[in-house]
Amino acid sequence: MKIGIIGAGNIGGNLARRLTALGHEVAIANSRGPETLAAFAAETGARAVTAEEAPQGADLVIVTIPTVRVPDLPKGLFDGVPASVPVIDTNNYYPQQRDGRIAEIEDGLPESAWTERQIGRPVVKAFNGTYAQDLIDRARPAGAPDRLALPVAGDDPAAKRIVRDLIDELGFDTVDSGPIAESWRQQPGTPVYGLREGVDGVTKALAAASPDRPADFRA
Numbered sequence: 773m774k775i776g777i778i779g780a781g782n783i784g785g786n787l788a789r790r791l792t793a794l795g796h797e798v799a800i801a802n803s804r805g806p807e808t809l810a811a812f813a814a815e816t817g818a819r820a821v822t823a824e825e826a827p828q829g830a831d832l833v834i835v836t837i838p839t840v841r842v843p844d845l846p847k848g849l850f851d852g853v854p855a856s857v858p859v860i861d862t863n864n865y866y867p868q869q870r871d872g873r874i875a876e877i878e879d880g881l882p883e884s885a886w887t888e889r890q891i892g893r894p895v896v897k898a899f900n901g902t903y904a905q906d907l908i909d910r911a912r913p914a915g916a917p918d919r920l921a922l923p924v925a926g927d928d929p930a931a932k933r934i935v936r937d938l939i940d941e942l943g944f945d946t947v948d949s950g951p952i953a954e955s956w957r958q959q960p961g962t963p964v965y966g967l968r969e970g971v972d973g974v975t976k977a978l979a980a981a982s983p984d985r986p987a988d989f990r991a
């Protein structure tokens with residue numbers, strides 16, 4: 773697949789490493805410009821591009837930047853990108869440590885629904901509770917007894933299927949965690965966030981989640 777990644781930090785970097793190794797064609801962007809990603813491009817074979825360029829021609833796009841930076845993304849970022857191209861949102865809202873107060877999220881809007889409003893595009897929520905290093909260290913073949921499962925939320929079944937198949941290829945099981953309106957089930961502070969378990973454990977943790985944000989994750 774042709775995969776555009778916006779964000780080249782812990783998560784974007786490790787996803788690019790794994791996806792290029794699997795043979796995918798990755799275009800990756802940060803905020804400072806492609807010239808600052810030259811060493812990373814040489815290491816991985818990913819193409820360093822601008823954020824504007826990353827989604828163009830992609831079969832799948834991953835947005836993996838601090839939530840507070842989402843409104844800085846270029847306007848019209850997805851112009852000309854077919855609606856069938858899934859956009860993965862890996863982001864978390866960390867008001868106290870990083871993002872400051874975002875009123876709509878504080879008022880109960882799921883983080884990924886807020887992101888959708890900012891970028892003008894539906895998203896599939898995935899990887900947000902996954903330790904970046906686990907993408908490298910914890911990949912396992914299908915059927916392995918210690919294979920981890922990741923929750924995936926989204927409204928478009930076709931987009932979700934593409935994302936779940938890609939995660940399987942990356943070495944993880946998935947659990948459908950419902951629509952974006954219920955994606956609070958996998959936000960920071962929930963039982964599934966950072967959980968390293970398989971399908972059964974993740975399914976139980978999703979069911980046990982509360983829509984109320986814990987104090988640590990409120991502004």
Ligand SMILES: NC(=O)c1ccc[n+]([C@@H]2O[C@H](COP(=O)([O-])OP(=O)(O)OC[C@H]3O[C@@H](n4cnc5c(N)ncnc54)[C@H](OP(=O)(O)O)[C@@H]3O)[C@@H](O)[C@H]2O)c1
Pocket residue numbers: 778779780781782783784785801802803804805823836837838839841842844845862863864865899900901902903904905
């Ligand atoms: N770290 C984890 O293990 C982990 C796990 C799951 C989810 N997450 C979530 O995933 C997101 C990314 O986390 P991270 O740890 O990978 O972050 P990070 O290491 O801080 O990297 C952030 C990346 O986003 C880029 N960026 C920021 N603003 C941008 C913009 N306007 N346009 C293009 N690129 C931009 C940065 O580029 P510059 O350096 O050039 O500014 C940097 O490459 C966060 O929302 C985080 O909460 C993280």
